[in-house]
Amino acid sequence: MRKAFTSSIEKLAADDRILFVTGDLGYNAFENLRDIMKDRFINAGVAEQNMIGVAAGLAHKGYKVFCYSIAPFTTYRCLEQIRIDVCFHQLPVFIIGNGGGYGYGIMGATHHAISDIACMSSLPDLTSYVPAFIEDVALSITEMVKNGKPAYLRLGQGKNNPSVQKDMECINPVFVSPEAEVTLIALGPSINNAIDAIEASGLKNKINLFSAVKIPFDNFEGAFLKSIQKTKKLLVIEEHVSRGGIGEFIALNCLSIGLELDKFRSLCAAGYPDKQYGDQNFHQVQSGLDKDSILQLICDWLKR
Amino acid sequence: MNTIEIHKLQGSLRLRLIELYHKANAGHIGCSLSCIDLMIGSLIQHKKPEDSFILSKGHAAAALYVCLNFTGEISDEELQSFYKNGTKLPAHPSAGHFKGIPFALGSLGHGLPIACGIAKAGKIQKSNALSYVLMSDGETNEGTTWEAAHFAVQNKLDNLLVLIDKNGLQAFGNTKDILGDTASGELMSAIGFEVLTVNGHNLEEIANGIENLKSSKNGKPKMVIGNTIKGKGISYMENKMEWHYLPMTEELYAKAKKELKSTYFA
Numbered sequence: 001m002r003k004a005f006t007s008s009i010e011k012l013a014a015d016d017r018i019l020f021v022t023g024d025l026g027y028n029a030f031e032n033l034r035d036i037m038k039d040r041f042i043n044a045g046v047a048e049q050n051m052i053g054v055a056a057g058l059a060h061k062g063y064k065v066f067c068y069s070i071a072p073f074t075t076y077r078c079l080e081q082i083r084i085d086v087c088f089h090q091l092p093v094f095i096i097g098n099g100g101g102y103g104y105g106i107m108g109a110t111h112h113a114i115s116d117i118a119c120m121s122s123l124p125d126l127t128s129y130v131p132a133f134i135e136d137v138a139l140s141i142t143e144m145v146k147n148g149k150p151a152y153l154r155l156g157q158g159k160n161n162p163s164v165q166k167d168m169e170c171i172n173p174v175f176v177s178p179e180a181e182v183t184l185i186a187l188g189p190s191i192n193n194a195i196d197a198i199e200a201s202g203l204k205n206k207i208n209l210f211s212a213v214k215i216p217f218d219n220f221e222g223a224f225l226k227s228i229q230k231t232k233k234l235l236v237i238e239e240h241v242s243r244g245g246i247g248e249f250i251a252l253n254c255l256s257i258g259l260e261l262d263k264f265r266s267l268c269a270a271g272y273p274d275k276q277y278g279d280q281n282f283h284q285v286q287s288g289l290d291k292d293s294i295l296q297l298i299c300d301w302l303k304r
Numbered sequence: 305m306n307t308i309e310i311h312k313l314q315g316s317l318r319l320r321l322i323e324l325y326h327k328a329n330a331g332h333i334g335c336s337l338s339c340i341d342l343m344i345g346s347l348i349q350h351k352k353p354e355d356s357f358i359l360s361k362g363h364a365a366a367a368l369y370v371c372l373n374f375t376g377e378i379s380d381e382e383l384q385s386f387y388k389n390g391t392k393l394p395a396h397p398s399a400g401h402f403k404g405i406p407f408a409l410g411s412l413g414h415g416l417p418i419a420c421g422i423a424k425a426g427k428i429q430k431s432n433a434l435s436y437v438l439m440s441d442g443e444t445n446e447g448t449t450w451e452a453a454h455f456a457v458q459n460k461l462d463n464l465l466v467l468i469d470k471n472g473l474q475a476f477g478n479t480k481d482i483l484g485d486t487a488s489g490e491l492m493s494a495i496g497f498e499v500l501t502v503n504g505h506n507l508e509e510i511a512n513g514i515e516n517l518k519s520s521k522n523g524k525p526k527m528v529i530g531n532t533i534k535g536k537g538i539s540y541m542e543n544k545m546e547w548h549y550l551p552m553t554e555e556l557y558a559k560a561k562k563e564l565k566s567t568y569f570a
């Protein structure tokens with residue numbers, strides 16, 4: 001997704017109200033952007049807390065500011081700066097976290113962000129974007145810039161499945177069938193493993209699949225709610241810990257409206273259960289977020 | 305303002321400040337008294353409308369409030385709501401109400417990065433505005449000081465003017481006994497700041513320091529280190545760490561008023 005991100009930002013670069021600040025990352029990605037933006041491209045060094053404070057000062061003077069680093073470093077490392085300097089003042093600072101979830105794989109746990117959404121979605125009036133498909137990246141950026149409010153963009157590994165939406169609704173139907181018996185919802189790029197599993201199961205007509213790409217949800221009570229009311233079986237898939245993830249949020253919403261489900265299962269990031277490390281797929285397998293684990297669960301639920 | 309008027313202003317703002325704290329039965333008096341003269345010198349005497357002023361040591365909010373009351377931005381009525389439920393003037397500045405308080409500050413180490421961002425914006429916009437930020441010496445323990453200082457030097461932010469209220473005391477001891485002198489002029493000069501050290505209660509020295517630094521367009525960020533006395537002006541508070549926290553009894557309030565009147569209005 002970083003290529004899609006770079007290309008979207010380059011399209012915005014002519015706008016002299018846009019600034020781009022990086023925490024010293026962007027090798028082999030942002031050289032062209034740096035050349036285009038000149039003094040509006042700022043390398044703030046390996047100093048993320050200062051980067052966010054500086055961005056707040058820049059935004060206060062009328063700029064829309066992107067702040068880029070690897071996901072854990074633009075979220076956890078500078079959470080207080082985001083909370084106070086950016087969110088309290090509702091400044092147009094856009095936090096970009098590359099490689100959310102287990103995206104940085106074998107780089108190890110320091111480079112993973114599996115509780116970033118919990119942190120960021122607890123902040124006042126900040127919207128988190130988790131693009132599922134490549135095209136979602138441009139849609140997210142367009143909306144972030146248009147809204148001019150604090151935002152977090154978690155970039156993951158998106159496949160080239162076509163995007164299902166033309167604008168950034170929080171929850172979007174991917175497959176919907178009148179015969180559906182189960183509802184699946186996946187956060188961001190986790191949808192790709194769900195799609196592969198559903199295709200392999202041969203049970204596509206028994207499943208309604210939704211993609212969650214923006215948090216907090218403002219369209220929970222749309223097609224997604226209708227689907228879980230009908231199927232009463234809900235499987236949530238997210239490359240994020242269960243605490244503070246979309247599974248918890250959906251469960252709270254269901255309880256709040258008195259909606260009882262026959263089956264509810266949250267597939268989420270398990271952390272590092274055996275203190276073993278590997279690529280993103282390795283961690284997905286350990287967490288049960290890979291295609292085969294999802295396929296097994298679908299078959300169990302549909303008793304095929 | 306002539307020297308006598310300035311001296312009286314130092315006294316009258318102190319009297320307002322202790323009145324606020326007394327009515328609120330609250331602490332943070334000592335650290336407000338140590339920086340109020342630096343604030344008069346910068347915010348009241350030097351700041352132009354296009355300039356910005358950030359109080360990074362947010363615990364001295366009352367000093368900021370009485371200064372903004374003096375400049376007319378905060379009304380007398382509003383000022384009297386200090387510390388009360390429903391106020392716009394809590395113990396640490398909260399943003400959203402006054403142009404002179406653009407940021408919520410109180411968690412230490414946030415003001416300098418923000419002021420660097422404002423100064424950097426000024427550079428991109430080719431503006432002549434100055435970005436002032438007032439910090440405490442204890443606050444420079446925070447790592448963001450060092451991230452931001454290097455950013456300021458690297459980006460040649462000579463439109464950044466940092467004021468340090470160097471009273472030598474922090475929340476639980478003398479700065480020299482805790483992490484040492486993290487607000488050292490030598491350190492800041494070595495990084496690339498242009499540093500002047502002044503008596504932080506002498507408005508003439510503060511004014512000269514600011515004027516000298518403002519006129520020096522050499523690409524170096526500026527710093528005025530004000531050597532100050534915590535609790536300045538009230539004998540029983542001076543250089544006493546506990547006056548970071550304590551409220552005044554009736555008796556001590558009366559004594560404080562008497563001393564301030566005799567020092568600044570005699």
